[in-house]
Amino acid sequence: MTDPKFYQLTRTERLAWLVAHEQLSAEDAAFLAQQQPLSDEIAGSMIENQIGQYQLPIGVVQDVVVNGQTYQVPMVVEEPSVIAAANNAAKMVRLNGGFQTHQQQRTMLGEVVLTDLPDLKVAQNWVLANQDLLMRVAQAAHPSIVKRGGGLQAIKVTVVDQTFLKLALTIDTQEAMGANIVNTICEAIAREVQSDLGGTILLSVLTNAAFGAVTVATVTLEPATLATKQLAGEIVAQRIVQATRFAQVDLPRAATHNKGIMNGVDAVVLATGNDWRAIEAGAHSYAAQSGQYQPLTSWQLAADGRLVGRIEIPLPIGMVGGSIGILPAVQVAHRLLKVTNACELAGVIAAIGLGQNLAALRALVSDGIQKGHMALQAKSLAIAVGATETEIEPLVAQLTQAKHLNTATATAFLAQLRHNNE
Missing domain, CATH: 3.90.770.10 (3-hydroxy-3-methylglutaryl-coenzyme A Reductase; Chain A, domain 2)
Structure with a gap:
């Protein structure tokens, strides 16, 4: 055996x-x-x-x-x-x-978005010219991730729909999923950009479009x-x-x-x-x-x-x-x-x-999805209608041959099984 x-x-x-x-x-x-x-x-x-x-x-x-x-x-x-x-x-x-x-690679992406800026092109050029400043801001915002070898890796700035200034932040979060790390860095950079350029911070948060991972x-x-x-x-x-x-x-x-x-x-x-x-x-x-x-x-x-x-x-x-x-x-x-x-x-x-x-x-x-599904569903159904450990196997054998696999059928089969075992 x-x-x-x-x-x-x-x-x-x-x-x-x-x-x-x-x-x-x-x-x-x-x-x-x-x-x-x-x-x-x-x-x-x-x-x-x-x-x-x-x-x-x-x-x-x-x-x-x-x-x-x-x-x-x-x-x-x-x-x-x-x-x-x-x-x-x-x-x-x-x-x-x-x-x-x-x-x-294994990086997360954060988005900082500002609106109500007087000149989006000037704002975009400012970000490009102040990359080092923003890197330092990010390091100060979350120094522990920097010590572990992570932190802000790159900043990409774009104008979206002629309305929004968007900073896409690539951040190495090391062994953490990193939502809190990304959000902390995003918020610090958003405040820095706003303090220099004005405008309104619309949002500063990670994106779950984690295409860097x-x-x-x-x-x-x-x-x-x-x-x-x-x-x-x-x-x-x-x-x-x-x-x-x-x-x-x-x-x-x-x-x-x-x-x-x-x-x-x-x-x-x-x-x-x-x-x-x-x-x-x-x-x-x-x-x-x-x-x-x-x-x-x-x-x-x-x-x-x-x-x-x-x-x-x-x-x-x-x-x-x-x-x-x-x-x-x-x-x-x-x-x-x-x-x-x-x-x-x-x-x-x-x-x-x-x-x-x-x-x-x-x-x-090949066989269709239901063949395997139904065998396992039959076991769940047997348990749901109250079959004991010794009753599950014979009840499942009956259910897998049944025309209709539902609670009524399982209940009837279980009652018959118990009657036969009396």
Whole structure:
């Protein structure tokens, strides 16, 4: 008899497996097993008007190979099929040498905008002539980031719509996502410019169009890896390419294509204590930068017939700051993941996004998306109608064969199951 697969283990058995394989410490496993909520003191300090806590499950994608390293990737998500799809993709990619990722630079962008200036051209020339002054202002505004090797790197000044003077500030935030760093520097520079030029400060804040933190992940797959019971791998690969091409010319499909990517990206971002809303804003603005909303991934057939996938996505991820140092579960997630810097973490997240896209496209162009979804939805439905641990498996087996998968059907099947077991 073969050993059960990881997903077939109980939660207690999974935690024990991770400890035995040195992926989690015994202390971290014990913490996860306890399911302790945050103290009111911590929860109340994180948000305003705190009235309770909202919990989501933490899962793991096993053995994700990125740049030759193997990671256990934590994900926080409510959708049953997301982690299953990510694990499926991770397995296919492992058989093909893993993901390759890189991030050429890691900077954030801030915007300082002034209005009501008497002469926009004169104001623009003043900024160009006083770059050194503004650099010193930025350094004085946030000296600690300068000591760590970061801070303001460049200033670009433009006139927008013959109305606004805009200063675009490129800022190195080091290991932090850096919203507070950027905003502090923006506000200091805005005050300095206004004191010299007059006008009205309209806004001074970071932009979540974080195009200075774009991460690239790629993968090359042998078509045989993609084969299903019904279709040869070569056909699946060709259809994945066609489906991506369709997303390039059809906006409704592009939106859903990218949503599937973000299923995986957001789940890891949330697990690691980062700002998933900022990541969403950056990703979708990047997808629309040409003026036509585009898929974040591309899939092509190489000359040798292999399938080549690529994702480009802004990932201004932090390793420090925000909720990362506050939430115990986030700290456990980082220790499980074992990344050492923000660039490495961004690479893992990009790989998960590309893998999520691969799994979704493969399902769409072969068996259809519902086959895998419904099996997992059936389990959630079984739990929702009150099935016990011993009842879940036989109830799911019935539900996956049912014509209509809904609460009424699940309730009726559960009642019949219990009647048969009396």
